[in-house]
Amino acid sequence: MLSRKIGEVVEIKKQNGQLDDIRVEINGEIFRAYNYPKMTGEVKVGDKVLLNTTAVELSLGTGGYHYVISNLDNMEADLEGQGHIMKLRYTPMQVRVDSVEDHESKYHDVFEEFETLNGMPVVVGTLHSMLTPFAATYKRLNPNKKLVYIMTDGAALPIYFSMNAATLKDKGLIDSTITFGNAFGGDYECINIYTALITAKEIVKADAVFISMGPGIAGTGTKYGFTGIEQGPILDAISKLGGRPIAIPRISFADMRDRHNGISHHSITIFGEIVNVEVEIPITIYSEEKDSVIKNQIKENNLDKKHKIEYIENNRTKDDIDSYGLKVKSMGRNYEQDSEFFDSASSAAIYITENK
Template sequence: MISKRIGIVDSIKDKSEKLEDIRVNINGEIQKAYNYPKMTGSVNVGDEVVLNTTAVELSLGTGGYHFVITNLNNIESSFTEGGHIMKLRYTPLQVKVDSVEEQESTYHDKISSFKSLNDMPVVVGTLHSMLTPFVASYKRNNKDKKIVYIMTDGAALPIYLSKNVETLKSKGLIDYTITIGNAFGGDYECINIYTALITAKEVLNADCVFVSMGPGIAGTGTKYGFTGIEQGPILDAVKKLGGNPIAIPRISFADKRERHNGISHHSITIFKEIVNVDITIPISNYESDKLNKIRAQIEENDLNRHNIVYIDNKNTKEDLDYFGLKVRTMGRNYEQDKEFFEAASSAAYYLMEVCDGDRRKDY
């Protein structure tokens, strides 16, 4: 189940207290690896490390990186102080976190006394690459409003792996992060999506919330076998708690796979069969032939039962450039797959047009 190798740290390309990008010598071959210092201790050149090499050997989407399991020259590490909730439970790498919900938490009473999200807008995506264009468009026009990002455990579990989050936080574009389920490393830790949404409102006073998995996604080529299907239950949870559920559709005209052309079959499955409540789906006003295809897909799959809102948005690239942000999805940049990024950006413009009416900036 796990492929393990021993390597010697050859060089350290980049390091922080959360993530170390290193090169390791495995039997004379220099290969890439990531180390999470909070979990496995910091490394130095010459250290002998045990590596999980499974994903690279299977040619999976980790960018060719191995992961350090332990540093044989620095066994000890300290993840957090306090807390009694375990993530990665009953595995050799289980970690202890201080979750918002637990009895000793400062915020326990706020979670216990929660009543409603009071129509707080919650935007739910399926791919991590939707985060940056949404945040860029929203924050450019609402610099003083508070965005909370909730990262699920549908893909990467350590939030430290996300360069997007690191960049957006360093630029002040994400105010707080929450990690849920077995995902960990956020500013706040929660057990599930319900308590994370409550935390965003009651503890962090969010103006809007963005929810998606971290980097990566698992798919099998089957109708229901993909981790992005979590979008449906998350939207249901938002509605159940009295929030305003808004879904970003996965849209592309660059993907060579027909099932992902226009509105992806993944999004259609979620909106048609999985989500149980009425939701808002913002759609960019693309050029006519592309928009006609999307309208046909909406009609064919009876998606008009939801609130489909068409948004005029030509500002996505300008918003990204304003903050000096670069985006990629499935190896494609903005110019190669602009409709994908516009879909996420248009959700931000929907919030400004509809949800934030009296406070929005004129644009």
């Protein structure tokens, strides 16, 4: 289940205090590796490190790098940390966090006094790559509004691995981050989606919230076997707490797999079978031919009978992304190669701006 090797750090490409992009030598070959200094301590050139090499040996695209398990030359690293709630529980890598719900937290009473999200708009995506186009359009339209990103534990667990989240925070396009479940590293740590939503509303005072997993998604080509199915229960939770559930459909005409053509089977399964409440689904208006495919999918699966479908004119996505000097990529494709996918996320930002 776990492949390990010992390597030597031969180069440090980038360090930001949260994620080290390094190069390691193993048996005369050079490999890319990542080190999380808050978990495994600092590394320097010449250090011997114990590496998890599983993903590379399996030739995986998602998570396909070596990861430092331990710095064998820095075994006494005194890592910072506080709190009593554990994440990655009952594993050798379990970490403690200062969860906002903890009985010693200054925010503890907030959760006992909470009543409602009071219609706060909460947009839920399925892929991490939806975050950047959504944030770019939302902040360009609402520069003075507070946007919070909640990262689930459906993919990457440390938020440190997300270059998108780090870049968007640096540019002021995300105001705060929240991680829940076994995801960790956000500005605020929560135990579940309900307390994460309450944190966004009552503690961070968000005007809008975007929720998605971190980088990476697990899929099996089966109807229910994908981590993005979490979109359904999350939308239900938003409604349960009195929020406004808005779903980004996964749309593409560049994906060669039939099941992801037009509205992905992921979205059709979630909207048709998994989510239990009515949600708002913004649909970008594309060319007549592409619109016909999408509308037929909506009709054939009775999505318009269960949810509020709204069609959005959107010709600004690329300009919004470029205006902040951002780059987008999903499944190896950039905006020019898969514009409909990124437009779908951007259109959700237009929708909540125009329909307050």
